Amino acid sequence: MGALHEGHLSLARLAAAENSEVFVSIYVNPTQFGVHEDLDSYPVTWDRDMTMLNKLDDELKAGGKGRITTIFAPSTKIMYPTLPPDSTIPGAGSFVNITPLATLLEGKSRPVFFRGVATVCMKLFNIVEPDRVYFGQKDVQQSVIIKRMVTDFHLNTEVRVGATKREEDGLAMSSRNVYLGERRRKAGIVLSQVLRAAEAAYKMGKKDRDDILMFAWYVINDRIMEQDGLAETERARFEIDYISLADPNTLEEVQTVNESKGAVLSGAIKMLPLKAVVDGEKLGLGDDKVPVRLIDNIVLEPSRK
Known part of the structure; x- marks a missing residue:
């Protein structure tokens, strides 16, 4: 587009x-x-x-x-x-x-x-x-x-x-990233961090859904608490739409990763508009007033073929 x-x-x-x-x-x-x-x-x-x-x-x-x-x-x-x-x-x-x-x-x-x-x-x-x-x-x-x-x-x-192309900090490249000013851009990497945490659990041998996604939600909750502790002029709030662990062919949610098929970890978040800005702050297209939906995913490769 x-x-x-x-x-x-x-x-x-x-x-x-x-x-x-x-x-x-x-x-x-x-x-x-x-x-x-x-x-x-x-x-x-x-x-x-x-x-x-x-x-x-x-x-x-x-x-x-x-x-x-x-x-x-x-x-x-x-x-x-x-x-x-x-x-x-x-x-x-x-x-x-x-x-x-x-x-x-x-x-x-x-x-x-x-x-x-x-x-x-x-x-x-x-x-x-x-x-x-x-x-x-x-x-x-x-x-x-x-x-x-x-x-x-x-x-x-x-x-x-x-393959997905990423910025150096892990943010997946997207045309919508131009809406993100410096503050929301920095906070937006939470999605790739969340998926990487869940991927690490899988690589450690976890196969159960709860055991894998527990690592993702730990990162999410930590980042939300971090934002809650900031002043309004420093905060970049986001909302989680979904974190998914799904079959790679049907995208139906799975309770256990099939070792011969692997799975897809994916998620979506919405970066909310900034409520307060300071003079000289580097803003994105639309002055960071536009909600920005970010999506990302990681393929969990089969561990047994």
């Missing part, structure tokens, strides 16, 4: 390593935003995006790999030719629903999100007819849903998933 970062570029590099031609689609899709979500404020950085892609294509040219040959940036009239996009429930229009996957995790609090994702991806796949499509591991539920859609609708494309 534009506002490109190194995570997007890494997928283009992966595509160029495996194909002679790379198409990059850029389209802010209205139907994956709920009625009261941040569509109007979503960052649009077209000129910067084009500069980044041109620079990457120069890199690919020098490396003798595949090239970025097409930027596909359709209008909404092209993507929704008969009816305007509708984000209400049930909504008017032609939609693709992948259930029950779309009702889990992110889908519980964002009921139209994956309907919009699956619908726009089906449209893109039909228009471009790609040999392969590339998605990031950060959006693990999205990648699982797209794989299911490709299988169930017999689409002639291969779904490839690239």
